Amino acid sequence: MKPSVLFFCPTFSSGGVEKVLINLANYFCERGYNTSFLVCRQIGPLETHLNKGVIIHSLNKRVGKCFFESLKFFRRESPSVVICGPQVINILTVVILKFILRRRTKVILTHHSFYDFDVKKMIVWKKFYKSSLRSFYKHSDVVIAVSQAVKDHLVNDIPIPEHKIQVIYNPVIESNFRDLKAEKTSHKWLTGDRDFKVIVCVGRLSRVKNPDALVRLMPDLVKMIDCRLILIGDGEQHQFLKDLVSDLKMAKYIDIHGAVSNPLKYISRSDLVIIPSISETFSMVGVESIAAGIPVLSTPTRGVREVLENCEGCFFESIENREAFMLMICQLLTSNRIPVNERFAETFSVNSIGKIYEDLVIRD
Structure with missing residues (x-):
């Protein structure tokens, strides 16, 4: 039994x-x-x-x-x-x-x-x-x-x-992964044709996940490339981030979307997934993004490097190196095609x- x-x-x-x-x-x-x-x-x-x-x-x-x-x-x-x-x-x-x-x-x-x-x-x-x-x-x-x-x-x-x-x-990768990836979304930035790039960041809205550092980049980043940022998740910094977006006058470019049951449908329709965390032990989001064929830019935390360092389509740069980080984003968003090793995620x-x-x- x-x-x-x-x-x-x-x-x-x-x-x-x-x-x-x-x-x-x-x-x-x-x-x-x-x-x-x-x-x-x-x-x-x-x-x-x-x-x-x-x-x-x-x-x-x-x-x-x-x-x-x-x-x-x-x-x-x-x-x-x-x-x-x-x-x-x-x-x-x-x-x-x-x-x-x-x-x-x-x-x-x-x-x-x-x-x-x-x-x-x-x-x-x-x-x-x-x-x-x-x-x-x-x-x-x-x-x-x-x-x-x-x-x-x-x-x-x-x-x-x-x-x-x-x-x-x-x-990480469920048996219905393809169905979750293909599920429709009504988000205004992810439906139909668009002439701008979309960045997605998924994670708890907390200090250790460091979403505010990404938000603070946006005023300068949008001057370099026409892009939008969707933050998916909830946490103790939710109101702080809303106020920060307002103070920076970035409401047109940043959507604090909150927690969702299926973030994969947002990831799969984005152009780039960013993991700005100060500390990560693994990053399920990184694995899901690679499996969905979406490139990942992450800070070089121990957990993400261990799991994804040798995976085609994953890139590392410290968000503290502000100029280098923004340059990397621009390079990834303007590339015609970035090879992503989707089969890598089968291990997970x-x-x-x-x-x-x-x-x-x-x-x-």
Whole structure:
């Protein structure tokens, strides 16, 4: 009999962790596993991507207030395997299942980040970040690092015993990838003929993703080439960015579009995808863009370089080198055809990565 598998993350928001766990849940459901999904709050656009056969549970509490509801849930439910993320959920799962309930449930933690700006600004959490991971991660069955760079961070900076950690790249390319790519969009800049170029940037609107640096380039960039910028995502900097666009008088050229359930339909109709992040551990957006045949310009972060450095169609330049970055954008947007190795992304198919996770689930 196949084990029951539960996936646990905060919400169905359009983040990398959520997308990874949803893709994996769909994989296990399609292969006949009793698959369920637990969220702190049942909100966010990615719920529509979840297979109808996956049972959804919601604690109806924010992450910081869901401890007792989580405890009640796991007292009531006994999945064979829990696969979870990000860090707060990982620690919560270990505390409840391994320390309080003393269950033999296999706990697989997925780790997707470095110690970055998002953690540093949390006054309390930043003080206990490393000690918490060091204390609790070792009690899990395995920790999945989504890149070698993340594993190095966990081993060298936290530190966590190396034997606990396995590197598994993110499952990105879904079986319905072509359908998602071809889905129609009504965005005014992406329909019909146009005499300008369109740049797309997809990601959480946060300091570490650095979208404001890209916005600040636009007043000078539009003087060099007729282009538009679409920011897809949501986050704590949403209002700040709207105000910045207004202050720069760039509303004609920049659209802060918000979170969407299928950013691929925007990516596939763009001319260039830019990843301006200060820190990236992997970049699912980069892989999706290459698979869609759209070139990528990224800051040279560790995670993106590891995954895409040798991929035809991916380019690197520091956004801090303002002039060089804008020159690179202009060169890419004015090139007649930039070769993009779309087949490169097959390595990151949900089917291929799902099999690796499945081996972990059924392993004794």
